[in-house]
Amino acid sequence: MTNIKTYNAISGKGLDYLSQHGYDINAQDSPKGILLRSQNLFDEVIPDTVRAVVRSGAGFNNIPVADLSKRGIVVFNTPGGNANAVKELTIASLILAARPVVGAIKFANQTRGGDVSLRTESNKGGYRGTELAGKTLGVIGLGNVGSKVANTALALDMDVIGYDPGLNANTAWRIDRHIVHARNVEEVLRRADYVTVHIPMEEKNDHFIDAGKLQLMKPEAALLNLSRGGIVDDHAAKAALDSDQLRMYITDFADDVLFDNPKVIITPHIGGSTIEAEDTSALMAAKELDEYLTSGNIINSVNYPDVNEPFTTNYRVGIIHENVPNMIGQISAFFGDNGINIEQLSNRAVGQYAYTLVAINDFTSAQQEHVKTALDEIPHVILTRRYQNPNMMIGD
Ligand SMILES: NC(=O)c1ccc[n+]([C@@H]2O[C@H](COP(=O)([O-])OP(=O)(O)OC[C@H]3O[C@@H](n4cnc5c(N)ncnc54)[C@H](O)[C@@H]3O)[C@@H](O)[C@H]2O)c1
Numbered sequence: 001m002t003n004i005k006t007y008n009a010i011s012g013k014g015l016d017y018l019s020q021h022g023y024d025i026n027a028q029d030s031p032k033g034i035l036l037r038s039q040n041l042f043d044e045v046i047p048d049t050v051r052a053v054v055r056s057g058a059g060f061n062n063i064p065v066a067d068l069s070k071r072g073i074v075v076f077n078t079p080g081g082n083a084n085a086v087k088e089l090t091i092a093s094l095i096l097a098a099r100p101v102v103g104a105i106k107f108a109n110q111t112r113g114g115d116v117s118l119r120t121e122s123n124k125g126g127y128r129g130t131e132l133a134g135k136t137l138g139v140i141g142l143g144n145v146g147s148k149v150a151n152t153a154l155a156l157d158m159d160v161i162g163y164d165p166g167l168n169a170n171t172a173w174r175i176d177r178h179i180v181h182a183r184n185v186e187e188v189l190r191r192a193d194y195v196t197v198h199i200p201m202e203e204k205n206d207h208f209i210d211a212g213k214l215q216l217m218k219p220e221a222a223l224l225n226l227s228r229g230g231i232v233d234d235h236a237a238k239a240a241l242d243s244d245q246l247r248m249y250i251t252d253f254a255d256d257v258l259f260d261n262p263k264v265i266i267t268p269h270i271g272g273s274t275i276e277a278e279d280t281s282a283l284m285a286a287k288e289l290d291e292y293l294t295s296g297n298i299i300n301s302v303n304y305p306d307v308n309e310p311f312t313t314n315y316r317v318g319i320i321h322e323n324v325p326n327m328i329g330q331i332s333a334f335f336g337d338n339g340i341n342i343e344q345l346s347n348r349a350v351g352q353y354a355y356t357l358v359a360i361n362d363f364t365s366a367q368q369e370h371v372k373t374a375l376d377e378i379p380h381v382i383l384t385r386r387y388q389n390p391n392m393m394i395g396d
């Protein structure tokens with residue numbers, strides 16, 4: 001059986017799917033796939049048997065993607081699987097930034113004994129808040145999470161201004177036409193009463209919200225970070241709070257510098273922690289893993305191009321290679337020179353890497369043995385895998 005190694009609490013929905021499709025979970029030390037959530041894979045040794053690493057979730061900054069790409073290991077995530085959960089916690093955070101709910105609950109619990117209702121009524125004035133309606137929400141990053149947050153804020157009668165220079169077409173379709181598209185992030189920061197950040201942690205986004213950007217914000221504004229620790233410079237945020245340049249900071253990522261600050265609310269990275277989101281993400285992850293390991297289809301990869309074709313021939317060969325000239329020519333010539341007829345060839349490239357999926361019907365055992373090693377000899381080929389169609393009756 002094919003073995004899958006898991007890290008973190010992966011929902012039973014995903015694990016059951018894999019078991020039902022013939023996989024062993026954590027059975028031995030030479031896994032074909034790794035399924036994880038936030039485990040830091042930079043600290044782990046990834047065995048040479050591994051062909052795929054799947055992040056059940058959105059952010060993949062815990063995975064050494066560049067190294068794995070060089071080894072031909074496909075890295076996947078589950079885009080949108082937990083977006084609704086994060087949207088809901090973001091809306092809760094907006095309300096916590098507008099109304100002093102946390103302090104008010106504490107106060108209500110301190111009023112026990114005697115005429116409770118009288119005491120709460122006479123002292124509740126300290127817990128007055130403001131309304132979100134009519135205020136402006138700035139959304140930085142309008143992907144799966146940000147687009148949902150932006151649309152929902154409109155329903156709360158907020159004005160919404162969004163910024164995302166890399167918006168993809170799928171998400172763009174989902175964004176309500178009443179959301180103002182900012183030309184730059186500075187415009188969002190200057191105009192918004194609430195700023196929420198929904199961008200991935202990558203080099204260019206490290207300390208994306210820094211002291212300079214915080215200075216552009218209104219002093220009465222609140223900042224929300226449900227993206228990743230490090231996207232906001234927490235030291236700069238604390239300094240802005242201390243000097244009354246920022247009213248409030250709510251983050252899903254604990255940081256020593258933020259503790260015991262009445263202007264800060266910290267949640268313990270629970271944005272995606274709902275039963276529904278964990279189930280959806282784990283099932284997506286399990287399907288992506290199974291699809292790649294059994295048919296060579298790549299769906300939702302973060303390091304290689306997606307290639308998703310119906311498996312209608314007896315065999316396929318998947319070739320991960322560098323995105324350099326003449327690879328398709330060399331690969332086609334290789335099959336021709338070895339007397340193997342190509343029924344269909346799909347090729348896509350993204351950045352440095354490309355993937356070629358070759359569909360074959362007549363493929364003798366000797367040819368298969370040869371292909372396994374000889375294709376890898378072509379310069380710039382990183383890894384070759386052969387797939388046999390489980391739904392076809394094949395004779396040699
Ligand atoms: N708190 C949680 O539990 C939780 C849960 C899910 C996701 N997240 C985090 O939220 C991030 C976003 O999630 P998503 O599902 O929306 O991802 P996504 O990939 O669907 O969207 C991210 C968007 O950010 C945009 N972007 C990137 N850099 C930007 C920048 N500097 N300025 C403006 N836009 C920028 C991209 O173009 C993209 O449209 C994830 O990468 C993850 O780190 C956290």
Ligand SMILES: O=C(O)[C@H](O)COP(=O)(O)O
Pocket residue numbers: 037038056057058059060082269270271272273
């Ligand atoms: O990027 C994500 O999907 C979230 O941060 C969720 O992380 P988790 O799976 O560790 O809860």
